[in-house]
Amino acid sequence: MEGDIMGLILLDYSRKNPLYIQLYQYYKTEIEQKRLLAGDKLPSIRSLAQSLSISKITVEKAYQQLMSEGYIDNNERARYVVNKLAGIAFASNRQPGTWPVNPAKPDSPNIIYDFSSGEMDLAGFDFSLWKRYINKVFLNKDRLFTYGDIQGEEELRQEIIKYLQNSRGVYANKDQVIIGPGVQSLLNYLCSVLQDKTQSVAFEDPGFKNGRRIFADHGFTIVPIKMKNDGIDMDQLYASEAKMVYLSPSHQFPTGYIMPVGKRNQLLNWAENSNSIIIEDDYDSEFRYFGRPIPALKGLDTRDRVVYMGSFSKVLPPSIRLSYMVLPMNLLAVYRENASLYHQATSTIEQLAMAGFMADGHFERQIRRLRKLYYEKKLLFIKNLHQVFGDKVEIKENESGLRIILNVKSNLSPNEMFLKAQAKGCKVALVQDYYLAAAPENLSQIILYFSKIPATKMKKALKILQEAWF
């Protein structure tokens, strides 16, 4: 038998493929295709090397590889023997090493104007400046060889603390700050910290559905709480069994309501009296165009009941993934018990670049720059809305944010409006899609972000919507 096997081995000596790999592949195929069976002996190293005029080391390497992968064994010491392999018991759809059928492409309609996303205006950020801060990080390469601080780099946490104190009225300690690549990643950590605390979480309804989803994924029961004009319905919250509530008090998502200080106090009382937790999502409070930004609820939190979530992805381009949360002391203790089980997943280079950018005052400059840019865009947007739609729409807006809500007086359903806009290359968002409970009937509200639409194209883009809907 040996002679036959050896006779069939055709080696390519052109050195494209090492000889030992060719030998290994030959025997692997023989075994897989059952031309060699369990218990069959392979030629001895010496005789195979002689017969093929190759070195014994080459044969040995091939046999070693086959042995490592479990095709053969040398229990008998002197000789290598084919192992008993479980056959693949099912008919194969395709051979190993062939490509799977191309999956069905997800339908991605051609979108020219995207009103559905708060992504940044192309004039909104100076990437040359950012590049300078990125390059500075490379001056201290040794720091980049490690995973870095488990809560995020200390310099950045310190800068965040300064910013929160000066701009958001939040006084916290850098040890309370945890950096993450996006609010969802942070909510994943938070769910782990909170899982022994409660099994249900109240959410503003309509509200931030991508946040809701993370809690649902972790097995929490979501309790939707109706929105009133001044924020969530406190009576519903009292009546619920929830020991935790998620909200955006300074600029509710998506309605835009501001929660007044009276209700903030009620909420803090509720948390203290019922031993509950408030999660404050302060996602875009920088963009208030008149007066000063509404202070964070966390600033009133003298009893350490509020988890504060912040993100840079409205002030920096969202391709730079930097978010953070501030934990109350008692949750910080729980977090630390388990912290080593979670690797912080934010790029160290971008963390350190951001720390330098903030320390040199560029972050505040960037906020002022964007506030001016978006204020002007917003005025233009509203002017264009009036011109294009006249009295066919009612514009719900307030003094902040990157979006408006449009009440459309149309016979079309919101879904029809969405599809007709999409067919003409415009993507919009619907308020109804942010409800967990049933949305109110006849809710003909469209969300339009203006941040990403170029000022020069605004009117044109709105005319397309007008033609789609009327």
Next chain:
Amino acid sequence: MEGDIMGLILLDYSRKNPLYIQLYQYYKTEIEQKRLLAGDKLPSIRSLAQSLSISKITVEKAYQQLMSEGYIDNNERARYVVNKLAGIAFASNRQPGTWPVNPAKPDSPNIIYDFSSGEMDLAGFDFSLWKRYINKVFLNKDRLFTYGDIQGEEELRQEIIKYLQNSRGVYANKDQVIIGPGVQSLLNYLCSVLQDKTQSVAFEDPGFKNGRRIFADHGFTIVPIKMKNDGIDMDQLYASEAKMVYLSPSHQFPTGYIMPVGKRNQLLNWAENSNSIIIEDDYDSEFRYFGRPIPALKGLDTRDRVVYMGSFSKVLPPSIRLSYMVLPMNLLAVYRENASLYHQATSTIEQLAMAGFMADGHFERQIRRLRKLYYEKKLLFIKNLHQVFGDKVEIKENESGLRIILNVKSNLSPNEMFLKAQAKGCKVALVQDYYLAAAPENLSQIILYFSKIPATKMKKALKILQEAWF
């Protein structure tokens, strides 16, 4: 009353703080400290402006801010009236705007030599080269203003596919690849995709506890499966109700076992016959020092039963957070239904830099560079271990990886060894800590990574361990 109130207002005209903010802060404090009560009227805009010799616009801005935050209202039209605020019903631990007490510092002993982590040797990566690829990304800034592709940038997914085909024997389509900032982030997405599929997941025991944790956080029951010398105990797997198993077949973590092809076939048969899923964590297969890397299990997966998890964080420094997974077609469909609810959280700049780095062949060069570096370090490490410990230890190693397992013949328990090493500035890891079920008694196994220990310090560092333990 008006006269009194106005008389107390001391404005600082030095322009450090805008006048309207000073006015706003004055009334805010008056209301919070109950010197102004619900129903009290504020001075009219005109009279306050006159009395303070400031413009009416300044007063109006201050009143607007107070109104936005809910301190006052102007329901009576002509005059502004203090709102009824819920008092804070509990005694305050601290005033708003004061710092929380510094939290207890987590005990971070001073570690000089860290044997517990597979972080990179400082000579392992050329950051100047990487910086070039980062800087190239800035040539096309427009791409950086958006969130980017929800599965990760297409160029990088394409390069990953090429690498998997050439180096891991895995044939997949770029549409099946999902990028994430670390394996844990990807497991978060995966848990969401899998949650309707099964409620329990089998794990090699001992195994990757940070992965286990993510499944546990999502409410999955973890079924520990014993390890045999050729991988998990198939009989235990058959007997379990699990419809999913997580394993690292090419280099088991932490034991280092390679799963032979026969068992791989058994596993694929099990998955096909029981309609189950295999999650293959291929975390460091690049570092095989003899022969070629063990092919991935995914390469045998003709029936699309295997989710493949890969990471760059052993080949690139882990401060660059780039991982990926390859989904089978049926799970890809589930993922896509929900993909819009999850924002991919990997830095776009680092994704695009990596795509360029791979396309130019630097990734393969980097693997060869590290394989050589770590091979030499490993030989040196083992030589030093023999010299320093003699026959007091048994070295369990194989032909790959960045770590060895040490069986220590000592009267100390593993925990004592851990603490004694730590007291002398050395951090080690214990195999027993990776068990979910009870670890075998008398398991005196220490994990030592050599990747991060400088070659010139190795002997010195091992001597410290020797002194700590004997």
